[in-house]
Amino acid sequence: MAIHKDHEIHHRRFGRNLGLALVLGAFVVLLMGLTVVKVTSEGRALAAQEAKQ
């Protein structure tokens, strides 16, 4: 049976990859959230403007 022991550097690389994945995930969430907020708030403003007219 082969002896396999992870070096500390592997943990560090895993942490770096995980960190990057979380940052990219957060970016996707941020863009989605911003799109939803912009579309709904501008939609509401447009509806209010039309109602006035």
Next chain:
Amino acid sequence: MSDASIHTPAQTKEASFGDFFALLKPRVMSLVVFTAMVGLLAAPGSIHPFVAFVAILCIAIGGGASGALNMWYDADIDAIMTRTQSRPIPSGKVTGGEAYAIGMTLSVFSVVMLGLATNWFAAGFLAFTIFFYVVIYTMWLKRWTPQNIVIGGAAGAFPPMVGWAAVTGGVSVESTLMFLLIFMWTPPHFWALCLFMKTDYRDAGVPMLNVTHGRPATRNHILVYTILLAAIAIGMAFTSVGGMIYLVTALVLNAMFLVGAVRIWRRSDAACEADEHKVEKRFFGLSLLYLFLHFGAILAEVALAPHGLGGW
């Protein structure tokens, strides 16, 4: 064979995620986040809470990006000063090129995202802030003039104005006074640090005031800036972001800060050496509390205003 055996000692310097995060100067970022948040919340008008969150995040990322670019450019002097020797680039964990790439990418990202989320005036202001810190302060003033910290301090003072602009799309007396509060606070804050970290800057060849003009001149400057700062800090109490809570906070803190500045002004080098710069260190500690409580008081005025307690 264990995987560990194939690695050389040099490889163990490989950066962790935390090392890349350290490039963004998280401690400075916390000040940027707090002051930008106060500027944003104190501004007249309303903004969607999620847009406000994105705006503050963008300002924080922009501040962090300029920190990374500062570390890229200043890697040579960071390696000399004991206070900065453990930073990611001088410690060999991150290369200068990586820091530059991260700084530039995050700068563009933060400006574009702020523009899309709020308005392009605020985005342009953030871009100017990054430019001011990296080019005007880091590349030009820092190594050229003992007034480096005075003019360069503007970069750290812009975030509340950017936060204000994110809501209003412009500037006002109130946002300018918030800028001036940090702008005038930065020199006494840093010069107090220089008085007890004196050899660091001298060894690195950075022309800090205490290195070029001596410690007595630095003490004079601390006192003058503290007096001017008190006028601005108390003056802000009589604007739309001020109120009784802010006025009392400003009066107490400025009295304490002035007493500290006078104590520093009256000290001799021998007295400083004898008590290991106790008074200067205390003044430096107070300066951190000073800024936090001033902006905290503005926040309290804003939070209590809807209940009829904040403001005038």
